[in-house]
Amino acid sequence: MSSRTLAGWGTAACAVLLLPLAACTTGHSGAGPSRAVPERSSGSATPGEVTVTATAAPERPVFRAPELDDGETLAGRRQPTSGNASFELGKGRRGDALVVHVRCEGRGSMYVVVRSVGVSFPVDCLAGQISSYENQLALTGADRGGTVSVSAPPAVRWSVTVGRGAPAPKGTDGGG
Structure with missing residues (x-):
């Protein structure tokens, strides 16, 4: 104060x-x-x-890369950045799923491409708040190494953490 x-x-x-x-x-x-x-x-x-x-303004939450969930091992991570970027994924164990954790802030949409499994998805980010998303990819080839590419406007700050773990049971969130 x-x-x-x-x-x-x-x-x-x-x-x-x-x-x-x-x-x-x-x-x-x-x-x-x-x-x-x-x-x-x-x-x-x-x-x-x-x-x-x-009085001092309330502290804003620190913008960090998402953490892994219990039971996941790190496959790749991109610390907070903006604009377009790519990062590498390490190889995993056969039968594991990829879990893509995305965090962003700023108004705009980003587009995430996971090349090793041929999957892409958009993520909508909001101004004034940190948004977090998770996508589980229990697909053939999820154990392969590869590249994750993100396209985002400069106004959107983002980070991505990719983990590997056992696929969620069918009929639950994130399962097929």
């Missing part, structure tokens, strides 16, 4: 600084020049001074 004491500005200081009116107090009488005085611990203003208190 930061705190400043301003003299002789009255309520106009709040409007100029875009602070809510409740954050300012004033007792300026308008009689003669004012002087700045140190802020008192009580936070009250005396005639001739304006106390402006600005």
